[in-house]
Amino acid sequence: MVGGGFGRMVLPFVFMLALLAVIMYVLGYVVGGVAGGLVGSVVVTGVMVGVLYRKFARMKNGTVVRFSEHGVELSDTLGFHVRLYWRDITQIGRVNTRMASPAAVGGDLQVSVGEMKSRGIIGWGERVVPPNAPGWMRENLAAQPTNPYDGRPLVAIPLGGIDPNWAMGPMGQWIRMYRPDLLGGVYPQGYPQQY
Numbered sequence: 001m002v003g004g005g006f007g008r009m010v011l012p013f014v015f016m017l018a019l020l021a022v023i024m025y026v027l028g029y030v031v032g033g034v035a036g037g038l039v040g041s042v043v044v045t046g047v048m049v050g051v052l053y054r055k056f057a058r059m060k061n062g063t064v065v066r067f068s069e070h071g072v073e074l075s076d077t078l079g080f081h082v083r084l085y086w087r088d089i090t091q092i093g094r095v096n097t098r099m100a101s102p103a104a105v106g107g108d109l110q111v112s113v114g115e116m117k118s119r120g121i122i123g124w125g126e127r128v129v130p131p132n133a134p135g136w137m138r139e140n141l142a143a144q145p146t147n148p149y150d151g152r153p154l155v156a157i158p159l160g161g162i163d164p165n166w167a168m169g170p171m172g173q174w175i176r177m178y179r180p181d182l183l184g185g186v187y188p189q190g191y192p193q194q195y
Contacts, residue, residue: 122155
C-alpha cells in the first residue's frame, strides 16, 4: 500500500469514532468535569485509532499482489487468497472491501461501519477463505454470484486499495500487457478474446 492508505481505511470508521468520542466526553464529564470529559474522549478515541492503525500496518505489510503471465493473485496475512487468470477478468470496476461487520449496533441510534471503496479487477476466479473468518464475511462471500458454467465465484482484487494510482504504475503496465482491453486498448494479436 502506498501513501494515503490509512486515511482511506479509517474513513468508514469516522462516524463511529466521533460517536465514541462524544460518549466518552459525556461519561468523563460526569466523573471529572470538563477536564475529565476531554481526557476520556481523547484517550479512548486515541486508543481506538491506534487499534485501527495496527490493523492497517499489518494489512499493509502482509498484503501481497503478484502479477504473472498467468494472471493476478492477492494474499494476506489473515489467510485470504484470491486468484484471477487473465482470460477470466471481466472488468475493471468498483470494489467494496469490508473491514467490519455490516450489522448496525446501538439501541435507538443505529450505527454501522461502511465499506472501503476502490477500483480493481473483477472476474471469475478462485478464492480461499481462512477458517477463522467471521460468519458475516463467510455469508457475504457465499452470496456472491457464481459462474453458471463452472461454478467459480465472482472475485475482485482491490488494486486501488494497494495503490490509488495503480493504473499509471507497474500494475497498470501488467494489465496493458496482458489485457489492454480492460483499460480501453485492444487485444494483442492472437490473444483469445473469449472468456
